Amino acid sequence: MPVSRVEALLFDLGGVVFEFDFERAIQHWARYSALPLREVRERFGHDEPYRQLERGEITAAAYFDGLRRNLELMASDAQIGEGWNGIFGAEISETLDAVAHARKHYPCYAFSNTNAEHQRAWNAAYPRIAATFDRVFVSSEIGMRKPEAAAFAHIAKAIGVAPGNILFFDDLVENVVGAVAAGLQAVQVRSPADVQGALARLDSR
Known part of the structure; x- marks a missing residue:
């Protein structure tokens, strides 16, 4: 929990504000693959091309070309994109309500x-995302990803708040660890209750 004065809150989106599952994409792509589902699942991962796409260093078309080769897909960009954008699930309204x-x-x-x-x-x-947050920072726009220290430093400078006075919420432990290493305070989110509890404790201070 926070040990210094909190002046701003910073939230992850996927896994915190909305649900997502890449298994949906894998199931979709398997329909177009020469490989069995198990191997499609094993070959897909958050590899360097995936990270390059998230930093905005390559285009979606270039990334899809790599997926087509790696997963042996007989599929157009549109068909690959249908799976790529089919990962999103329900809004986590309890978290958005707490943020609001x-x-x-x-x-x-x-x-x-x-x-x-x-x-x-x-x-x-x-x-509700656009309506709830003062600003949304996207890795492909700023050219940096979590848990890179430079990404957190960039956001701290952009919002004009010292890293130590930012409370960060993320579902992935590596991002929480990276944020703490960059000087932020951080909470790992396993459910909306983690967000609600942390914010309630802030209110009581």
Whole structure:
């Protein structure tokens, strides 16, 4: 929990504000693959091309070309994209409600490791995101990803708050560890209750 004064809140999106599951994409792509489902699942991962896409260093078309080769897909970009953008699930309304309440007292920002294709998809699927956060930082726009220290430093400078006075929420432990190493305070989110509890403890201080 926070040990210094909190001046701003920073939230991950996927796994915190909305649900997503890459198994949906894998199941979709397997229909177009010469490989069995098990091997499609084993070959797909958050590899260097995936990270390059999330930093905005390559285009979706270039990334899809790599997927086509790696997963042995007989599929067009549109067919690959249908699976790529089919990963999104339900909005986590309890978290968004908690953020909306917290925003009465703190500026609230979001930071997502994502790409332009996914950004368009979740902007359309979850209109409350734009209405709830003061600003959304996207890795493919700033050219840096969590848990890179430079990414957290960039956001701290952009919002004008010292890293130590930012409270960060993320579902992935590596991002929480990276944020703490970069000087932020951080909470790992396993459920909306983790967000609600942390914000309630802030209110009681």
